[in-house]
Amino acid sequence: MFELFTYEFMQRALLAALFTGLAAPAVGTYIVQRRLALMGDGIGHVAVTGVALGIFTGIAPTWTAVVVAVLGAILIEVIRERGHTNGDVALALLFYGGLAGGVLLTGLAGQSAANLQQYLFGSITTISLSDVYLTMAFAAVVILVGVGLAPQLFAVAQDEEFARVAGLRVRGYNLLVAVLAAVSVTIAMRTVGLLLVSALMVVPVATAQQLTRSFRTTLVAAMALGALASVGGLSLSALAPAGTRVAPGSTIVLLALAGFAVTWPLGAWLRHRQLLHAPFPALPPDATTPTESHEVGEHPHDHGPDCGHAAVPHGDHVDYVHGGHRHAPHGEHYDEH
Amino acid sequence: MPVTPLSLTGGAVAIGGRPVLRGIDLVVETGEFVALMGANGSGKTTLIRAMTGLRPLTAGSLELFGTPFDRFHDWQRIGYVPQRTGATSGVPASVWEVVASGRLTRRRLLRPLSRADRTAITDALEIVGLADRARDGISHLSGGQQQRVLIARALAGEPELLFLDEPTAGVDLPNQLALTSALGELKSRGATIVLVAHELGPLADLVARAVVMRDGRIAYDGAPLADHQVHDPRFGETHSHHHCADDRGRSRHDHAPHVASPLEGR
Structure with a gap:
């Protein structure tokens, strides 16, 4: 054979x-x-x-x-x-x-x-x-x-x-x-x-980037995977049992896709792990939910040095960090920044 | 005496036949820190794109470092940080690689990174406080950190004149503070900085000159204004807030020509 x-x-x-x-x-x-x-x-x-x-x-x-x-x-x-x-x-x-x-x-x-x-x-x-x-x-x-x-x-x-x-x-x-x-x-x-x-x-690049973080390794790995799929696919089609006609083009592409199918779950797991490493930043202890509305009436207190919200000097006034944004009292209402 | 980094005379820009900038005269001297401000649609982003050559001028002349723009080739003296929501593309790229592309203004073709290149890249990453993330993929960074990477990319080319388009837009406060300290460091090294900002925030301490745009013209040029003064009616935007969208909709005049139907008025 x-x-x-x-x-x-x-x-x-x-x-x-x-x-x-x-x-x-x-x-x-x-x-x-x-x-x-x-x-x-x-x-x-x-x-x-x-x-x-x-x-x-x-x-x-x-x-x-x-x-x-x-x-x-x-x-x-x-x-x-x-x-x-x-x-x-x-x-x-x-x-x-x-x-x-x-x-x-x-x-x-x-x-x-x-x-x-x-x-x-x-x-x-x-x-x-x-x-x-x-x-x-x-x-x-x-x-x-x-x-x-x-x-x-x-x-x-x-x-x-x-x-x-x-x-x-x-x-x-x-x-x-x-x-x-x-x-x-x-x-x-x-x-x-x-x-x-x-x-x-495209397929070798898609496979490579499941596991890489930099452009250079993606480029090199994609070239290696492409060569592997081409030579491997051609060999597979040549080794097909006598009597069957297997086109090398199809085995090459299917082998490349198989490579993607194998690496994708691994890539998904790595990305998942990466997310666990970078959790959301801790919110200030008294931060309220971001969906709150900004009517004056909803503020149970006037912001001040002791209110617990982080204070940020801002030009001629002071903003308070509150619900994911900065805001400042301005007359009857609040300015959102 | 150092040569004037930027001089724009009688600048005008039209996009799709509609004038967006008119009669812009702006001279920026060495070491200045200029903020371009103004309401949405006032032309501040178009102006910074015209100054970098991304938008061709339809009238007027632009000189960078005393050279007319058509003959300007000293690109290593210019740094540019585009307005960007993300820095990712279809293929993974590490923070180091993105910042290294800022060195291309100083590298020759087909040469590997020199020691000076590597030092500049490391320096730029340290200035924006991301030296420990150099090997990470850029898509793993938050939006504010990605913005800092884009600034590091511009810094890696060691520019004398740095343009930044809305560097603080959509960036949280800790990242705004990190940005501010990076720009402060650059300013202390003598760089000239022109940035577009809707709101200065922590940058206010650095800005020495504010240029406020209104309807494609310069409406104010002088000492920095407090955020509230920028929204003065003189500058085209009445005092408006996110939670009173109703009266903003009524009070704001749109300068786009009104087009209803071709048969209108028959």
Whole structure:
């Protein structure tokens, strides 16, 4: 059974899976940080048109997919930056346009849906040597940029306005992340397929952050988990009993999800424990419930040095801490601060 | 003689075609502690965003440290603390990492943190009193502590001119006091500070100059006012309180143009 791993096609597939598994979460971390977890899906849909364009024109689909995915990612980023209200609707239009365009072009090229399907659901075991080199080169670029520029990319994704006042070229870095995402979508399309690409970018990050407290460990752990899921999922599908056809893309994604399912209860327990460590601050002994109303009549006493409420000097008068806020007598009523 | 940190002449800002700021002349000298005050919607946040370049001016000119804004690149001299309810994002980040991003104004690309960077980050955390929380995730901190982290992030860049947008909004009293002592420390080091505040609270002792906004113009510029004077009718808000919402609704004049229906008046 294990002799399968001595075949050259299997070794090529494992190499491609390893690099894809490392690269996709490297850029996926920034995408999740900016709360754009579905961006990879959007780029994947647009890339379908790119693949179909390759089938239609006879150019290698990997190249046309890279070009179209990068253009689509830049368009998505521009729409996101400009559009305040209808940004997500515009993105949805782009997704469906990409998918429909791909199906149309494939049909026009006289090819059956089966030809497109190997890109939609992955076909890592048929990957050629030149495609393996291409995958490794692209993955290396994504990893080097994603890790090397981590301080800048982190700052921009964390707080765009602060980054702008710090003199960072925010738009440039955002476009860079979009382009990196497009590149990792195209390399992952051979491994897990365009429809499952986003899983490899998002699920390892979601799993890692169950247990991490810092950005750096999240990034590194997500890359390790991504590589583990890719290589492990591919091996699992290869070891499936003879006679059954198990697509590597499905085992890779399901293995990644299983990792999440295992860590989630652990993460939930850790967060629960963290809350126990930081209880609510102790209230002053005489603090009343915060739902009280502020009518004069409800105050049983005039506030003063001896009333028991904490006194805070405030400009020309003194406030009293009371029911979670400061207030001061002012004529017939009370000012709430 | 030190160069003037901030000089805004004839500044105007329009958002979506509607003028929000008009005829703003403001000069802030080295070492000043200026509070921008005024009612909600008076334009104080827009003004601080215009001064940091986040809002482009539609008229007038802005000079930072004697350099016109278009040619200004000395970003390490500027610190900015945005108005923020939280400092979290989609991925965990430690307090140390968020504060370290404030050093980016002084770091070159692809270089690890230098010893000077680490010292500045540790210093900034000590000033805001969170040195013992450096390794904690920022989402585990309370809102007031997160605000202090954002201030530490700005301090880590060792700015000469610090902008703060509503640093005390929604922050409880102990955290306001911690903020005040951090800003006092910074002031004693000679930094110039411009902050937006709806209400000064414990900051009142530090503020040397108050600029009160009303309807997008500067209505008062001078010695600090007590909180009650800021709400003077001259400054656009009649004396109002949270529990008399009724008469506030009637007395407040909204300066937005009234739009009912396109067919109105036919």
